[in-house]
Amino acid sequence: MTLTIDRLDCRLGNRRILHGLSGLRARAGEITALIGPNGAGKSTLLKAVAGIEKASGDIVLENRAIGTLSIEQRAGRLYYLPQEIGSRAALNVFEAVLLARRTQVAESPAEAMDAVDQALCSLELDSLAERELAVLSGGQRQRVAIAQAIVRQPRLLMLDEPTSALDLHHQLQVLDYLQRLARRKQLVVVIAIHDLNLAARFADHIWILQSGEHIASGAPGEVLTTERLRQVYAITAHVEWPVDEPPRVTPLAAIRQLGSNNGIA
Amino acid sequence: MKATTSSATDIRPRSTVDRYLARQRRQRWLIAVTTVATLTTLLIDIATGPGPYPLSAVLHALVLPGEVPRILQVVVWDVRLPVALMAIVVGASLAIAGAEMQTLLNNPLADPFTLGISSAASFGAALAIVLGLGIVPLAGTLLVTGNAFALAMLASLMIWGLSRLRGVSIQTMVLMGIAIMFFFNALLGVLQYVASAQSLQQLVFWSLGSLSKASWTKVGLAMLALLVTLPVFARSHWRLTALRLGDVQAKAMGIDVGRLRLRMLLCCALLSATAVAFVGTIGFVGLVGPHIARLLVGEDQRVFLPMSALTGALILSLTSILSKTLVPGILLPVGILTALIGLPFFVSLILRSRRELWG
Structure with missing residues (x-):
């Protein structure tokens, strides 16, 4: 166990973004996917760990508490790749x-x-x-x-939607590369990602956030269930578990449709 | 790492390192060429002016002052050299301040002039010229400089203080700078309104920007401001370059963006205040100099900073020559010329290229 996060709280102005996140664990040599709907607090969580957003709580990397370290000191151990590049x-x-x-x-x-x-x-x-x-x-x-x-050869690499602008070829190529890099260098890699199939395909472990709270975490096959996707994303989806392959998620419909309040739907 | 091209039969592509080293050599060449051009204009500037002195006589007076007539010695060493050196030092100072402000605020229009730092310094100087009031307890020439510096620092601190507020964008900071400019220009207007005829003349002449009152003391002080700030900028070259990737990415690289901005803005304030206090308001050098430097060598601060200094120095030195030669027998204020030449040049620069650089 190389990265552990407990009781993590973060406020932006008067708004509480992260509500005491606890029990988040990421291992070296593995890819951990961070998933959740827009506004769940994924980017804020990664920024809080990097020291870019002020937060309180326990963040431990390789048996060392890094939550109290300055941004310069943290940058020596970890790197956060922002969404805005x-x-x-x-x-x-x-x-x-x-x-x-x-x-x-x-x-x-x-x-x-x-x-x-x-x-x-x-x-x-x-x-x-x-x-x-x-x-x-x-x-x-x-x-x-x-x-x-x-x-920069960090010990912990946090990437915020690193494949959002990539074509299919490059998505697979980059995630495969990160997976091999994590295994070879024993890095802790946490990737915030929207594509659940890519998360299922490449992640060893998944964290699910919703409205700044830790909803579930575990292996893709354990956490990606029809019921959980309905609860977190408000969608109906079909989840398959092929033998010896990662789960496949087929989104079917949004439960709440745009325009349903004013009769457009 | 890929193998490098080593023989005629080996047609493998050059490695990225080789190509980068070639780029570095090109950048160093450009810096060397600009240095030679700047030194040449410095000599021409010294050789230009009233009086029947050919270039050879001026060069002789520069190298062996004891061997030329006393009058030529005085003209070269006490009149022309301080003016020519002041053009170089102030041009470099304004361009460095402009380059770093554009970097710190991520905005191509940022420079001491457009952000109100020059206006604040002008108001400080006007307080000394018109009312004899000192913000800092100094006397004589230093009273004007001290006031200009104090007000320039105040304006910089106002911009920096705003940057610390949550939710305030870089664009807001630039707009705040423009508001500061109008505010101090209004205060300057009040002082102009109440000034005596003599002080008003002095103030107007000063605000047009002129190198003619340069002296060795002023050149020394302006040079000192450069010598104090240059190492600070140079030591932070990687961090300053990283700022252009945006605040979040710079922070991710472990850079304390707030502290860096404060330190560098103070250095910019020192450079602009000294320049404005000694030669008045000279616009566009701080804008155009860095833009030319950026086009030539890019924004790696290790080359961008010296190139900006050189282009600024070159522009103001050329303007100094023009100010003496454009209308025979009349010395035009350089501030008017930099505005006249700089504005169309700057507009064409913006329209022609690098449109994509600032989004």
Whole structure:
């Protein structure tokens, strides 16, 4: 057990976003998917762990309480890849990834550049190394952001919807890469994701949040049930459990339809 | 890491590191070329002016002052050199302040002029010129500088204080800067209204921006402000570059964004206040200089910062030459020229390229 979160509370202004989240556990070498509807508090939870949002509670990473550490100290152990990565800085891809490395690791410039080269090659971004961030497509930018995350070699990697702008090929490629990276380097990887089938396919463990509360957690086959999807997402869905394969979720209909209040539906 | 191209038969693509190193070499070349261009304009600026002195005589006076007539020595060393150096130092200061404000506030229109820091400094200086009032207990020239600095700091702190409030966007901070500009311009108007004819003339001349009152003391103080702030900016180069990725990503990289903004805004205030206090209001150098630098070398602060300083210095040095040569026998205020040249250049710059950079 490498990351544990208990009694986590977070307020943004007067609004309480996280309601004493407890019992969240993520293991090294595994992918933990964080799922829940819009406004469930997924991003806030990840930001609170990273120290970007102020929060109270117990956050323990590798037997060390990190909840009281400053943002600089936390950044030495973990990295949060935000949802908003639309930077238009006049930097090329290589410079942007080098920047991520140099704000983290003290080493010679040659070592830093080699690390950047490896990160770019592993995400098939080497051909884009000289391209400016401003002219990249959404998907390319997202892969650059992932390269920025992995080049920092964190112990805990938290990614906020890292595949939202990727095509199917790149979604599978990136998640497969993260899975292998987690296994090989024994990283704790937590991914906030909306696609339940991808979560079921790649995650070893799933956390479900709703309205800032911890609803359930466990293996995909345990937590992704028809009844829970109805409760959390207000949808009817068909969930299959093929033998030796992850569960398959087919959303059927939203229980509450738009416009039903004013007779449009 | 991929293998590098090592022979004619080896046609494997160059590694990303090789390509990056090639880019770095290009950036260093551009910096070297701009440095040479700036030094050349400095020499031309010193050689330009009333008096029948050819370039060779001026160069002689610069290198061996003891061997030239006393009058030439005075013209070169006491009149032209301080003015020419002031153009370089103030141009560099304004461009660095503009570059860092654009970085800190993530806005292409941010510079000491548009954010009201110059206006606040102008009001401070006007308090000293018109009323003889000192915000800080100093005398003479330092009273004007001290006042300008104190007010510039106040304006910077107002912008920074706003940035600490939750829910306040960077755009709001820029709008706040514009409000500060109007506020201090209004106060400046009040002082102009009550000023005596002599102070008003002094104030108007000062507010048009002029290098003609440069002295070695002023050049020294402006240089000191540069020497104090440059290492602070240079030490934070990675963190400043990271700010352009947005606050959340910068924080994720372990950067205390609030503290960084405060420290850097104070440095920008020091640079702008010193520049404005000594040469008056000179607009557009702080806007145009960084934009040219960004087009040439990008925004890696290790090259962006020196390139901005050089382009700012080059622009103001060229303007200083123009101010002496455009209308023979008349010395035009440089502030008027930077506005006249800078504005169309800036508009074309915005329209032509980099439209995508700032969203």
